[in-house]
Amino acid sequence: SQQGEEDPQALSIQEGENATMNCSYKTSINNLQWYRQNSGRGLVHLILIRSNEREKHSGRLRVTLDTSKKSSSLLITASRAADTASYFCATDRVSSNTGKLIFGQGTTLQVKP
Amino acid sequence: EAEVAQSPRYKITEKSQAVAFWCDPISGHATLYWYRQILGQGPELLVQFQDESVVDDSQLPKDRFSAERLKGVDSTLKIQPAELGDSAMYLCASSLEPDIEETQYFGPGTRLLVL
Numbered sequence: 001s002q003q004g005e006e007d008p009q010a011l012s013i014q015e016g017e018n019a020t021m022n023c024s025y026k027t028s029i030n031n032l033q034w035y036r037q038n039s040g041r042g043l044v045h046l047i048l049i050r051s052n053e054r055e056k057h058s059g060r061l062r063v064t065l066d067t068s069k070k071s072s073s074l075l076i077t078a079s080r081a082a083d084t085a086s087y088f089c090a091t092d093r094v095s096s097n098t099g100k101l102i103f104g105q106g107t108t109l110q111v112k113p
Numbered sequence: 114e115a116e117v118a119q120s121p122r123y124k125i126t127e128k129s130q131a132v133a134f135w136c137d138p139i140s141g142h143a144t145l146y147w148y149r150q151i152l153g154q155g156p157e158l159l160v161q162f163q164d165e166s167v168v169d170d171s172q173l174p175k176d177r178f179s180a181e182r183l184k185g186v187d188s189t190l191k192i193q194p195a196e197l198g199d200s201a202m203y204l205c206a207s208s209l210e211p212d213i214e215e216t217q218y219f220g221p222g223t224r225l226l227v228l
Contacts, residue, residue, distance in 0.1 A: 030213045042117070042204055042219030043156070050214075088155050092213045098168050099144060099211040103155030 006089060006104040014112050019076045021107040023089030024069075030092050032065055032072050033101065037086045046074075046087075081113045115139045117220035119205050125226045131193035134223045138187070138207030144168075146217060147180055147190050148204040156204055162188065163211055195227045 007022045025032070031050045035043040049056045049065045049072070056063045062075040076083055086108045090101040118137040126132050138145050143164050148156035159178065161169040164185035173180065177196070182188040192199055202222045208215040 033216075035219075040202075040222075040224070042221045043206075043217075044219070045216045048214060048216070090155075098161060099208060099213055099215055099217075100158055100161060100169055101217065103157070105153075106155050 006087075006107045008107060009105070010108045010110075012110040012112065013079060015079060015081055017079055017111075019079050019083070019109055019111070020073055021087055021109070022071060022073045023104050024071045025089070025091045025102075025104075026070065027091075027093050029067075032063075033090045034061075034063060034072075034074050035088045035090060035103075037088065037106070039085070043088065076109075079109075079111045081111050083109060084111045085109060117205055117207055117218055119203075119220035119223055121223055122221060123224050123226075125228065126195050127228050128197055129194040131191065132195050132225060133192075134190045134203050134205075134225075136188045136190070136205030136220060138205070139218055142207035142209055142218070143185070144208045144211045144215070145182055145188050146206040146208075147188070148206065150202040150204055150222070152201070159190070161211070168211060192225075195225075197227050200225055200227045 005024050033048045034046040037043045047058045047063050049063050060077045065072045086106045088106045089104045120135050145162040147159045149159050150156040159173045160180045162182045165182050180190045202224050204222045205220045206217040208217045
């Protein structure tokens with residue numbers, strides 16, 4: 001069963017624009033992670049935000065977390081054609097300590113050159 | 114940079130046949146995960162190993178799927194018999210420990226098509 005829902009399902013922007021994608025989840029979490037998947041490939045870890053953090057930055061990535069709304073957003077600034085990929089949020093569960101992740105459905109981002 | 118290896122990359126089989134996928138995690142990673150990813154969806158955990166022991170196989174269809182990690186290093190996932198609905202990408206991932214903050218490193222996946 002999938003914990004998260006991502007919005008939008010698909011996003012198309014021009015190079016240089018910012019891209020924002022959102023993730024909502026259902027149960028209490030310890031942390032939330034974002035992964036990227038290039039077409040037909042495995043996933044690559046981007047960033048982790050803990051439940052007691054509200055915002056985190058990594059290069060051109062900015063992640064926010066609102067535990068009261070059970071939602072997170074990923075902002076990619078100054079997008080590049082190479083950012084074209086699917087982006088997934090993944091959460092653990094407070095009741096679990098095994099590292100098990102539950103992934104959302106993903107947002108497919110297309111950045112046009 | 115160390116990577117998770119998977120083989121084969123692609124597999125086409127007919128329904129009712131047996132298929133097997135292999136995964137070699139990053140050296141030293143005690144935790145190994147097998148995921149199934151249906152087209153257009155996120156990965157779903159099938160089975161998680163800590164060394165050679167199964168930690169979680171609650172989503173593994175045990176009537177047809179089996180997984181092993183005999184020496185706590187590489188792992189094999191088997192489907193017998195394959196069904197049309199098994200067509201998907203099968204991803205292997207590994208992490209140092211089964212910790213809630215450990216990054217999971219994914220292999221390139223095996224894309225399975227069942228005809």
